[in-house]
Amino acid sequence: MVDPRQYPIIGTMQYGKTLPLRDHEVVLTFDDGPLPKYSYKILDILAAHCAKATFFLVGRQANANPEGVRKIRDAGHTIATHTQNHPGTMNRLPVDQAQKEIEDGIASVTAALGDGTAPAPFFRIPGLGRSDVIEDYAEAKGLQIWSADFPADDWRNVSSARVYDLAIQRLEAKGKGILLLHDIQARTVAALPRILSELKARGYRIVHVVPATPDRPATPTDPSQWQTHPVSEQVATSRWPKIPNFAYTATAALPAPELTDSDWQNTAPADRAQRRALRDGLWSQQVTLVLNPPALPVPASNVFKLPESIRVTMLYSPPSAPKVERIAHAAHEVSAKQAPARAGTSRRPIRAAAVRKPASAKHAARPAKDAKHAKHAGKGAKHAQAKPGKKNAIRVAEKKR
Numbered sequence: 216m217v218d219p220r221q222y223p224i225i226g227t228m229q230y231g232k233t234l235p236l237r238d239h240e241v242v243l244t245f246d247d248g249p250l251p252k253y254s255y256k257i258l259d260i261l262a263a264h265c266a267k268a269t270f271f272l273v274g275r276q277a278n279a280n281p282e283g284v285r286k287i288r289d290a291g292h293t294i295a296t297h298t299q300n301h302p303g304t305m306n307r308l309p310v311d312q313a314q315k316e317i318e319d320g321i322a323s324v325t326a327a328l329g330d331g332t333a334p335a336p337f338f339r340i341p342g343l344g345r346s347d348v349i350e351d352y353a354e355a356k357g358l359q360i361w362s363a364d365f366p367a368d369d370w371r372n373v374s375s376a377r378v379y380d381l382a383i384q385r386l387e388a389k390g391k392g393i394l395l396l397h398d399i400q401a402r403t404v405a406a407l408p409r410i411l412s413e414l415k416a417r418g419y420r421i422v423h424v425v426p427a428t429p430d431r432p433a434t435p436t437d438p439s440q441w442q443t444h445p446v447s448e449q450v451a452t453s454r455w456p457k458i459p460n461f462a463y464t465a466t467a468a469l470p471a472p473e474l475t476d477s478d479w480q481n482t483a484p485a486d487r488a489q490r491r492a493l494r495d496g497l498w499s500q501q502v503t504l505v506l507n508p509p510a511l512p513v514p515a516s517n518v519f520k521l522p523e524s525i526r527v528t529m530l531y532s533p534p535s536a537p538k539v540e541r542i543a544h545a546a547h548e549v550s551a552k553q554a555p556a557r558a559g560t561s562r563r564p565i566r567a568a569a570v571r572k573p574a575s576a577k578h579a580a581r582p583a584k585d586a587k588h589a590k591h592a593g594k595g596a597k598h599a600q601a602k603p604g605k606k607n608a609i610r611v612a613e614k615k616r
């Protein structure tokens with residue numbers, strides 16, 4: 216049960232809202248009838264499958280086949296309207312003509328029903344040719360405009376197998392929705408039994424939509440159920456702002472800056488004086504700050520205390536006494552060798568000593584070889600504790616050198 220005034224425009228083919236169907240629920244709609252030749256067969260097929268649909272009838276067709284209108288009603292389907300003459304370009308009609316199409320269509324179907332009842336306030340625009348004027352008028356009249364969620368192209372010159380394929384494929388893609396069909400097409404009559412059988416086999420349920428009345432109130436729903444994309448904390452896109460439609464007043468290109476406007480393009484070689492002038496101009500001068508005896512506060516010792524909850528695990532075991540002795544000896548030797556170099560005025564001898572060191576260590580006696588261990592003492596000991604194989608790898612690498 217649907218209250219048209221609550222949600223006056225539905226159908227995701229054109230709008231952001233649609234019927235609040237659950238997954239695997241389908242609403243069948245048939246346009247353009249009644250045409251006894253095919254409409255009656257459609258009624259038989261629906262009856263055989265215990266399925267109820269909504270028929271958007273054309274006023275002129277209703278005038279020609281009032282009995283067909285009553286047959287559809289008596290079979291329990293929902294009778295809705297689709298204008299009087301099915302204009303091909305409804306959105307281009309003058310406002311008063313468009314309104315007359317809607318009004319006459321309702322009047323013709325009402326007359327065909329012949330029992331004083333009116334069709335449901337559901338209206339489908341021919342060719343889905345919407346316009347703001349039509350929508351505003353329909354809404355003001357309390358009509359609900361039905362677009363659809365997917366068609367099966369049964370008004371085109373395609374085979375009934377194609378109609379069946381499209382209906383199932385498009386439904387499967389959405390999982391639910393309003394299917395748009397036509398009860399005036401032979402291919403629709405041919406495709407419908409297979410469509411209905413397949414829907415049943417795949418676990419779909421057909422939902423019959425009727426307008427709410429005072430003694431038949433609307434089915435309670437949540438506004439989010441009518442949204443194409445339910446607003447959800449998990450779906451970020453639902454919270455993104457809409458992209459605005461920018462209207463560009465001018466399409467001319469903006470002027471690009473000249474290359475010469477950029478200083479870096481000036482690559483002409485500068486002489487020493489020019490370079491110094493450039494450097495002194497670009498870089499701020501070095502300033503020597505003369506500080507009086509610093510009187511900054513000394514941080515309290517408890518600032519450096521680790522919180523009790525933090526445990527520090529040191530992967531370290533103290534080396535044996537002989538090894539400590541060897542390391543100390545080797546360290547002493549290395550510092551003795553490098554001492555003269557450091558005393559020199561040039562940087563060259565220091566580098567040379569540093570480069571030569573491994574070679575001399577290779578040929579030196581064992582204590583010299585351990586000098587390298589002194590260098591890696593901390594690291595080596597740590598890894599030796601965790602992975603004994605690592606130490607061997609280090610030794611192999613030394614031998615290769």
Ligand SMILES: [Zn+2]
Nearest residue numbers: 246247341342
């Ligand atoms: Zn139509």
